[in-house]
Amino acid sequence: MALKRTNVYADEEDLDLIKEAAKRLGVSEAELIREGIHRIALARRVWDEPFVTDEETFDLGGPITHDEVREAVSETFGSKEPRGRGHAA
Template sequence: MSLKRTNVYADTADLTLIKEAAAKLGIPEAELIRRGIHLAALSTRVWRDELEFPTFDDVDEPVTDEVTNAVVAGTQRT
């Protein structure tokens, strides 16, 4: 991966949190900032093509919130 230098203005409180987290993790602050930039870039990505959602074999409809909630509830049982 090639890196390019850039300047960013950041809130002092955020920089303090980054400094503390980097020290705890034993990594450079710059690495933590790069990770944050990468996550921000991915979270705001715009897709050119419409996303295809999974469907059931005999029903040609996307999985609903009801199904998602049932799966989540099933994984939380002990």
């Protein structure tokens, strides 16, 4: 991908955060800015055709109950004692 130079105005606080992150990650500030531009460009992209047409559907198996979720989690992670239910330790 060829790079093209451009000028952008940014808040000083945002630039400070980018500078800190670049130092912490061991990459250039420009690399982080390019990554941010790329992510926004992809997030705002408009596709020529819809991902799914009106004639296509996905069958995800219908509604899932609370008990089915609990059972699936227990099968995967085991049935450990519940932790705190939202209370800080």
